[in-house]
Amino acid sequence: MKANFKASFSNLCGTVYQQGNIIFTPDGNSVLSPVGNRVSVFDLVNNKSFTFPFQNRKNIAALALSPNGTILITVDEDGRALLVNFRRGIVLHHFNFKKPVNAIEFSPNGSFIAVTHESHVQVWKTPNHLVREFAPFNLHRTYTGHHDEVLSIVWSPDSQCFITTSKDMTARLYTLDPLDDFRPKTFAGHKSAVLNAYFSSNSKSVYTVSRDGAVFVWRAKASDSSSDSDHVPTSPDPSVAHVRWGIHQRHYFNQPNAKVVCSAFHKPSGLLIVGFSSGIFGLWEMPTFTNVHILSISQEKISSVAVNPSGEWLAFGARKLGQLLVWEWQSESYILKQQGHFFDVNALAYSPDGQYIATGGDDGKVKLWNTRSGFCIITFSQHTASVSAVQFASQGQVLFSASLDGTVRAFDLIRYRNFRTFTSPSPVQFSCLAVDPSGEVIAAGSTDSFEVFLWSVQTGKLLDVLAGHEGPVSSLTFSPTTNVLASGSWDKTVRVWDVFSRSHTVEPFQLNADVLSLAFRPDGQEFVVSTLDGQLTFFSANLSKQTNVIEGRKDISGGRKADDRVAASNSASSKAFTSVAWNADGSCVLAGGNSKHVVLYDAREGVLIRRWQISENLSLDGTEEFLDSRRMTEGGNIDLIDDRGEDSDLEDRLDVSLPGVQRGDLSKRRYKREARTKCIRFSPTGLAWAAASTEGLLIYSVDDGLSFDPFDLSIELTPQSVLLTLQKQSYLEALVMAFRLNEKTIINQVYEGIPYEEIGLVARQLPATYVPRLLGVSAEVLERGPRLEWGLRWIREVLSVHGRWIRERSVDLASVLREVKRAVSSFEGIVAKLCDENTATLAYLVDQSRVKEDAENKMSLDNPFGR
Incomplete structure (x- = not known):
């Protein structure tokens, strides 16, 4: 793993929505949600989620997906956009709109893109995603007329005109191309900012929604001429452009103390979905304005709402709480509920x-995430303060967590309940946690009493209190092989305790700076200590001596804060590792801290193998390397100037922070989150590692799905060559070639041509990529074929050899495993039935033999002198 370890970004958990608009894919089966400067896709049908590896410069403000689902455009807060191939997740072009963008929409035919540009609207021709162009964005036209910021854009069904809404309390109708005797139509009459406008299904009506809760229905006015023509549009275009629009009806939501924040409209059903600032959303049928449903789904305002093409599912995003909900309004049930x-x-x-x-956060919650699907399974909210540490028991059925509220809690992951709570005799704050390899003893270190507490998991009683440190205990860990407990403290010492011995006298390991983190090697022979001076020091657990030192100050340095006066390379702050972890074989050490970098070292040679940057998001503090003089003004750095007074909602302008508050405001008028890594852990399989960062839970894994296969380059891969390879008794090569050729008859012929005694060898040597295909073929042949033992041997060998790999991907292979289970279960029933029949037959034969024997005995008694 040392030199050839290649890890790539795999997924982002811990954050499901931050800001911007939520959109559905054209098939309606997936939801796209902006998470910081990345985009996450939630597959609602297959119950999976993934995050694209590309990143915008800053947090994403607007998303748009082409009608055919091939092009994705993401725009950040400054108006810089990425043009992405959605199916492959590859960035095709970068573009700068030079102004903040509130909305971006593709035309229904996919040929144009309409973008808000403050009080203007720009329409661009859609770039060709199949051809690499030097200047892919061509401006079609710029539209003016609004006196304030444009908020939304909606296209007509024929893509020939569109309606824009603005803060100037009006909506305007524009045509894509100039028309004779046409002037943009103005929809005026609202008393607040118009958030959205929608065309009806027949384009004979226009609905406008304002922030104050008013919905106006616009239709064609009667003609002044004496003719019977009333100019009601019979087709969307060009009649829509020439209609004299007027207010037909006025409707009001009448929600007390609530403003309209977002809305969506489903044309085929005429369903209007509106989200309010009170966390309530409602459904109304238009144009009758019949209320269908009103439901409260959040404690904060709903930031974004979307409806899928079929109109069955509604997606909601709440920015302040980071919630993402998908609700099926007809059955009144949740399809997705994540936070x-x-x-x-x-x-x-x-x-x-x-x-x-398992993750623990400053919000006092403990969450359990599935690494394959990316979804949160369960949330425990028993803690009343920040969670400082979490750890699993050795069997994986119990989860422990330590918190600053003075408790250590044990959670049962089978019944999902808090079954044990551990406390100290006097209230203290726990900063670290460790679990004995047997899972019977748990230890926690305190920040104020400088002691280590040990409890029995079975009884919940306090077993011992280890005293000796002269500063806050920052890290605890048990040796994986012995009952030795190592504790690190800010008093610049590491103490190794034998927790089950009578005497607790220990000789501390003295270091040059405060201890921040420590970790034992998987074999328990060595442990690494991270200190405040940026060093990683290695100690032998058996010899009690120092074995190696790695100077990591320059490796972790990077990231200049907004209020720093020097570049990142000259900054003396935050150059230390706050978390360290060993890989599965104990050859490498992964470390991260108050920096945007995570580094991987060779533990024996002490050299840097690789360095990752966890985020390129300029919305976070500490991602830039140098001082940007363009951001400096007479009032200081623009990023530190309080601009909340410019927010549109009153509740966003109010300063509700308490004097001296340390969470979220940091006693400043504006608090900018820093890019940092608080915890790092390697997967037990060694194929992935995770980092608890500012943006969430980042997962990096070895990408085994893109491994090189030489059969991809072979032009001689034909049915004849496959059968010839089978005749040469190269069974593994023939099977792989058949899978690559992907012809069912050839696959079955090769599969059935492998001898019974070669099954075990072929199953062991088969690449893991082809295991799902082999299981599917085995299940199919087992169901229809007469060779029972031969088919069961295939399944047994594959499951026994590749069982661990299959278990890690149980979510992805669920359909194949169900087929295998069905095939084996059907034969189990057949065999059971056959055994019953054979038992009955044998019982009948035994009974008949007894009858015959009794008859012969009777004849011999009747005729004792038989002849």
Whole structure:
């Protein structure tokens, strides 16, 4: 793993929505949600989620997906856009709109893109995603007329005109191309900013929604001429452009103390969905304005709403709480209900099988995430303060968490309940946690009493209190092989305790700076200590001596804060590792801290193998390397100037922070989150590692799905060559070639041509990429074929050899495993039935033999002198 370790960004958990608009894919089966400067896709049908690896410069403000689902455009807060191939997740072009963008919409035919440009609207021709162009964005036209910022854009069904809404309390109708005797139509009459406008299904009506809760229905006015023509449009265009629009009806939502924040409209059903600032959303049928449903789904305002093309599912995003909900309004049930951590993620831990990750955050919640699907399974909210550490028991069925509220809690992951709570005799704050390898003893270190507390998991009683440190205990860990407990403290010492011995006298390891983190090697022979001076010091657990030192100040340095006067390379602050972890084989050490970098070292040679940058988001503090003089003004750095007074909502302009508050405001008028890594852990399988960062839970994994296969380059891959290889008794090569050729008859012929005694060898040597295909073929042949033992041997060998790999991907292979289970279960029933029949037959034969024997005995008694 040392030199050839290549990890790539795999997924982002812990954050499901931050800001911007939520959109559905054209098939309606997936939801796209902006998370910081990335985009996450939630597959609602297959119950999976993934995050694209590309990043915008800053937090994403607007998303748009082409009608055919091939092009995705993401625009950040400054108006810089990325043109992405949605199916492959590859960035095709970068473009700068030079102004903040509130809305961006593709035309229904996919040929144009309309973008808000403050009080103007720009329409661009859609770039060709199949051809690499030097200047792919061509401006079609710029439209003016609004006196304030444009908020939304909606296209007509024929893509020939569109309606824009603005803060100037009006909506305007524009045509794509100039028309004779046409002037943009103005929809005036609202008393507040117009948030959205929509065309009806027949384009004979226009609905406008304003912030104060008013909905106006616009239709064609009667003609002044004496003719019977009333100019009601019979087709969307060009009649829509020439209609004299007037207010037909006025409707009001009448929600007390609530403003309209967002809305969506489903044309085929005429369903209007509106989200309010009170966390309530409602459904109304238009144009009758019949209320269908009103439901409260959040404690904060709903930031974004979307409806899928079929009109069955509604997606809601709440910015302040980081919630993402998908609701089926007809059955009144949740399809998806996810919420990330409200504040930063402080701690994480992998389950022993690597399938789950537990996280603890500043919001006092403990969450359990599935590494394959990316969804949160359960949330425990028993803690009343920040969670400082989490750890699984050795069997993986119990999760422990330590918090600053003075409790350590044990959670049962089978019944999902808090079954044990551990406390100290006097109230203290727990900063770290460790679990004995047997899972029977748990230890926690305090920040104020400088002691280590040990409890029995079975009884919940306090077993011992280890005293000796002269500063806050920052890290605890048990040796994986012995009952030795190592504790690190800010008093610049590491103490190794034998917790089950009578004497607790220990000789501390003295270091040059405060201890921030420590970790034992998987074999328990060595442990690494991270200190405040940026060093990683290695100690032998058996010899009690120092074995190696790595100077990491220059490796972790990077990231200049907004209020720093020097570049990142000259800054003396935050150059230390706050979390360290060993890989599965104990050859490498992963470290991260108050920096945007995570580094991987060779533990034996002490050299840097690789360095990752966890985020390129300029919305976070500490991602830039140098001082940007363009951001400096007479009032200071623009990023530190309080601009909340410019917000549109009153509740966003109010300053509700308390004097001296330390969370979220940091006693400043504006608090900018810093790019940092608070915890790092390696997966038990060694194929992935996770980092608890400012943006959420980042997961990096070895990408085994893109491994090179030489059969891809072979032009001689034909049915004849496959059968010839089978005749040469190269069974593994023939099977792989058949899978690559992907012809069912050839696959079955090769599969059935492998001898019974070669099954075990072929199953062991088969690449893991082809395991799902082989299981599917085995299940199919087993159901229809007469060779029972031969088919069961295939399944047994594949499951026994590749069982761990299959278990890690149980979510992806669920359909194949169900086929295998059905095939084996059907034969189980057949065999059971056959055994019953054979038992009955044998019983009948035994009974008949007894009858015959009795008859012969009777004849011999009747005729004792038989002849």
